[in-house]
Amino acid sequence: MLSIKNLHATIGDKEILKGINLEVKAGEVHAIMGPNGAGKSTLASIIAGNENYEVTDGAIFLDGEDLSDLAPEERAHKGVFLSFQYPVEIPGVSVTNFMRTAINETRKAQGLEEMPANQMLKVIREKSELLEIDRKFLSRSLNEGFSGGEKKRNEIFQMAMLEPKLAILDETDSGLDIDALRIVANGVNKLKSDKNAVVVITHYQRLLDYIVPDFVHVLLDGKIVKSGNASLALELEEKGYDWIKQEQEA
Numbered sequence: 037m038l039s040i041k042n043l044h045a046t047i048g049d050k051e052i053l054k055g056i057n058l059e060v061k062a063g064e065v066h067a068i069m070g071p072n073g074a075g076k077s078t079l080a081s082i083i084a085g086n087e088n089y090e091v092t093d094g095a096i097f098l099d100g101e102d103l104s105d106l107a108p109e110e111r112a113h114k115g116v117f118l119s120f121q122y123p124v125e126i127p128g129v130s131v132t133n134f135m136r137t138a139i140n141e142t143r144k145a146q147g148l149e150e151m152p153a154n155q156m157l158k159v160i161r162e163k164s165e166l167l168e169i170d171r172k173f174l175s176r177s178l179n180e181g182f183s184g185g186e187k188k189r190n191e192i193f194q195m196a197m198l199e200p201k202l203a204i205l206d207e208t209d210s211g212l213d214i215d216a217l218r219i220v221a222n223g224v225n226k227l228k229s230d231k232n233a234v235v236v237i238t239h240y241q242r243l244l245d246y247i248v249p250d251f252v253h254v255l256l257d258g259k260i261v262k263s264g265n266a267s268l269a270l271e272l273e274e275k276g277y278d279w280i281k282q283e284q285e286a
């Protein structure tokens with residue numbers, strides 16, 4: 037599904053990604069871990085098409101298609117979802133209305149008609165029940181006064197509604213309390229299928245107590261230096277990242 041080959045990227049004149057190779061197949065959950073500043077968020081942004089970074093070498097493929105020349109919206113329409121896409125507060129636009137617009141825009145880009153209102157309501161009901169989202173939450177203004185947990189709930193709800201092929205969840209290091217972690221993990225576990233794939237980026241092993249990844253990759257200084265199964269995350273929790281740095285130097 038996702039294939040990243042020898043990806044190098046810079047911002048200004050600073051090289052941040054220094055040759056990333058990653059293969060993610062449908063049905064898999066991958067975790068990318070690494071210390072602050074390793075380039076995790078940069079990688080997520082570049083997959084989603086953030087134009088502040090310059091890809092200087094290598095390429096990213098989705099189902100065999102080179103994404104290089106596609107704008108962020110086009111990538112989204114092809115099924116790439118990055119968390120924190122819409123962190124803005126939009127007073128007067130409810131969570132439900134926002135989702136309706138997002139879905140219909142995607143459908144339009146795919147040459148489909150707008151989703152009929154009754155079907156939209158049915159899908160919203162189904163997904164919100166699946167994720168145990170309160171009705172009241174759906175009528176609130178987007179992100180306005182949302183707590184950390186509510187932002188996560190909104191994000192996971194977006195993911196459920198848009199049904200992306202590839203979801204990338206960048207769980208930035210701060211502000212994720214245990215409730216927020218559970219919301220993210222429950223969402224991922226309930227939404228995963230043999231047709232989609234999830235890449236979870238996290239600094240802490242904690243999240244992986246709830247989401248069991250098929251593969252764990254360690255990103256250090258712009259490169260994936262080690263890959264393994266879920267037990268690698270536990271090893272990192274116990275020994276930190278220095279151990280891998282030493283292994284690299286040896």
Ligand SMILES: Nc1ncnc2c1ncn2[C@@H]1O[C@H](COP(=O)(O)OP(=O)(O)O)[C@@H](O)[C@H]1O
Nearest residue numbers: 047050052070071072073074075076077078079
């Ligand atoms: N907009 C930017 N301008 C300059 N440097 C940046 C920018 N974004 C990220 N960086 C640098 O790139 C490196 C990787 O950052 P980031 O991808 O956010 O790491 P992580 O998510 O692993 O903590 C850091 O050294 C950071 O300072």
Ligand SMILES: [Mg+2]
Nearest residue numbers: 076077078208
């Ligand atoms: Mg980050």
